[in-house]
Amino acid sequence: MLGRKHYFAAQSLLQSTTMERTLPDVLVLPANDVPPTLSAWLHERGANALLVSVEQMDDGRLVLQSLPDVDPTLVARIRKMLAEHADVLRRLA
Numbered sequence: 001m002l003g004r005k006h007y008f009a010a011q012s013l014l015q016s017t018t019m020e021r022t023l024p025d026v027l028v029l030p031a032n033d034v035p036p037t038l039s040a041w042l043h044e045r046g047a048n049a050l051l052v053s054v055e056q057m058d059d060g061r062l063v064l065q066s067l068p069d070v071d072p073t074l075v076a077r078i079r080k081m082l083a084e085h086a087d088v089l090r091r092l093a
Contacts, residue, residue, distance in 0.1 A: 038064070051075065 041064070042050065051067040082089065 045066060045068075051070045051072060053065045053067055055063045055065075057063060
């Protein structure tokens, strides 16, 4: 059984492989909409691009965890593989 965080990640990846999307794959926040704590957290990591896991807790808080050991090219390969096998994955779900 997948944990809540992993289920949403898998569901999101599956949904992103379909042509009919209800939400955009990318969320762009204007600089003035980024909370100061998030801005400082990103600045401390010293990178313009960072892979992050986002989990919404039952009380509504968001937990962001950096994934520094994940190669960004791996994510692209996974998305490509999911797109190639989307029909089979949907049947398994």
